[in-house]
Amino acid sequence: MNYTNLEVVSLLGVNISSPIPMNVSSSLRYVDLVNTNLQGVLTESFFLLPNLEKLILRINDLVERVLPKIHPSNTLLELDISFTGICGELPDSIGTLRSLSHLNLGGCDLSGSIPDSIGNLTEIRELNFRGTNFTGHIPSTISKLRQLTFLDLSSNFLEGEIPNVFSNLQELVELYLSRHSFVGPFPSSILSLTHFQSLDLSSNSLYGPLPNNASMLQKLTCLNLSNNSLNGTMPSWAFSLPSLSGLWFDHNRFSGLADELKMNPTLEILDLSHNQLCGPVLRSLGNLTNLVTFDLSSNNITSDEGVKITFPSLTCLYLSFCELKAFPHFLRNSKALEFLDLSNNAIHGPIPNWFSSMRWDSLLNLNLSHNSLISHLEQLHNYHNLLSLDVKFNFLQGPLPFPIRKLNNLRLLDLSHNHLSESIPHCLGSMAELVILDLRKNNFTGSLPSLCARSTSLTTIAFNHNQLEGAIPLSLHNCRQLEIFDVGNNAINYTFPAWLGTLPELRVLVLTRTSSMDL
Structure with missing residues (x-):
């Protein structure tokens, strides 16, 4: 088939698993090969196409990752080779693409500094150098880019003070300069930008x-x-x-x-x-x-x-x-x-009645840990959609209330380091979504509950430092995701079940200072 008159190629997201063609149609105006598993070498032939307006190769893992020689062009409007692994220094010749309105090199593994010739791209509107590993300073020539609306230089290794080069960029809408080593005061030239909508100077060393x-x-x-x-x-x-x-x-x-x-x-x-x-x-x-x-x-x-x-x-x-x-x-x-x-x-004393009676049906995560609460836990079972309940390191006392079974969606329950007592309710074994159960350092007595009766999601069971006794329940054999099982410092008295060693994900097993057992 003859492709000599081909003007548009758009294969976005199509897995072509093919090398970049060496000979391309001189009629090409638009090339979009985003995320196509493109392979091979980006050659300078693309920059010699007389009619090319857009070259978009984003998200491909090129084998030969050196940026080819860039030839002057008055037609190329958009160049996007972000996340292609292109490496090396950005040549001064980038400034010869004088018609560019969009340049995206984000996620490339470039080195060296941003060339001063970037100031020659006077038609540029969007410039994205995010995460390209540039070093040095922001070039003062950026002040020439009067059409610029979007500038992202974040996540590089630029340093020094942020220069006052932005007062000329009156069209600028978004500016991202986060994650550098910039020092000095807040750049005052930014304050004159009347179209500004988004400013990110986070993760630097600005002071004052x-x-x-x-x-x-x-x-x-x-x-x-x-x-x-x-x-x-x-x-x-x-x-x-x-x-x-x-x-x-x-x-x-x-x-x-x-x-x-x-x-x-x-x-x-x-x-x-x-x-x-x-x-x-x-x-x-x-x-x-x-x-x-x-x-x-x-x-x-x-x-x-x-x-x-x-x-x-x-x-x-x-x-x-x-x-x-x-x-x-x-x-x-x-x-x-x-x-x-x-x-x-x-926060000390009992949990106030108004708090425990709140109908927070939307509440997903509640963290009251590391306070001095002395309430009974039954005051906190009213939040039926909780995913995480963390009240460790308090002075909670009394039994673990049976209505806790109503927390059907609970994934994390951490009641460790309190003064809770009596037996651990067996309803915990039917909480199908529970992943982490931590009841360490309380005063629980009785036998271990039949955990994993319904749930096979548990990854952590920690009952250390209680007064538990009896045998490890057979239901634990269902805990195929279990990584941590800690029942040390209790009064457990049993023959160690050999099947516990067959749990495929078990990484931590703590049985220290229990009563005598046969291993």
């Missing part, structure tokens, strides 16, 4: 305070400055930008909030964790009524008692390591919770 005024960023929807060393006060503009939906200031050194905060009701995701905030932070943020995810972990905040706070849309709340001394009262109004973490605080 944020600017007091960023009123130009009216279209910003996502702002991620996490994992830096920024300090001072979180400015009021960060909470008042009218389009902002996600704000990540976590893992910095911020010490407070601005005195007068004008809250943006559109904010849905707020992460202020791992800072040095203290005092009535919850009161200051109480008007963020559309929050869906809220993380204040690892700060020193005070109680919200007596303060009217409502987060009716909240589904994920993380308040671990916050020095809380009581359950936050605003939880009464947060009826859509799915994830709740109050671990590692100073």
Whole structure:
């Protein structure tokens, strides 16, 4: 068949398992071979095609991974060789593709620095160098790319200060400079970009305070400055930008909030964790009524008692390591919770009745571990859709309530390091989804329950440091996924069943300090 007049080749996702053709039609304008298991060598012949407008070879594992010689072109508009394993330095000749509007080299194994000639691509709109292993600095010539709307240089090895080269890029909508070794203050030239919607400078070493005024960023929807060393006060503009939906200031050194905060009701995701905030932070943020995810972990905040706070849309709340001394009262109004973490605080005394009577049908994960709770566990069986219940390292007492069987979806149950007593209910053996069961360091007595009566999902059974006795139940033979079985430091007295050694995934078996047994 004669393909000399072929103009368009589009085989996206078709497993052709074929080498790249050496002789291609000079009429080709559009080539899309994304994820086709293309093999062989990318030759310079593609860059000599007089009419080629788009060359898209993304997600192929080329055998010969050297970038071929790039010839000047006034027709090529889009070049995408991301995730092809192409390696070596990016040549200066990349700047001769003067008509390029899209260039994607993401995920390639390039070396060296970004060439200054990149500034010659004055028609470029989208530039993606994510994860390409570039070193050095951001070239100042990027300031010439006035048509640029998307720039992703994240996950490279760039260093130094972020240069003030962005004030000319007035069309820029998205900028990603995360996971580098950038130092210095927040780059002020960014503040003049009126079309900006997404900014990610996370995981660098930026330091100092944020600017007091960023009123130009009216279209910003996502702002991620996490994992830096920024300090001072979180400015009021960060909470008042009218389009902002996600704000990540976590893992910095911020010490407070601005005195007068004008809250943006559109904010849905707020992460202020791992800072040095203290005092009535919850009161200051109480008007963020559309929050869906809220993380204040690892700060020193005070109680919200007596303060009217409502987060009716909240589904994920993380308040671990916050020095809380009581359950936050605003939880009464947060009826859509799915994830709740109050671990590692100073909450003491019984679980309040209002908390245990909440109808959180949507609650999937509850973590109250590392507190000083003294309640009976029967107060926590009301959340029927729980996947994970973690209340380890408390002072819970009394028996394990039989209604726990109603938690049919439970996958993790960790009640270790408490003062629970009496026998372990056999209903645990019929909880079909249970994967991890940890009851270590309690005061349980009686025999081991018949676990895996219905479930074969258990990977961890830990009953160490109790007062259990009797034989290992035969039902454990059904636990074919079991990796950890720890019943040490009990009063077990039995003949060791040889079949226990046939469990195919068993990696850890602890039987120390039990009564005498035949092995």
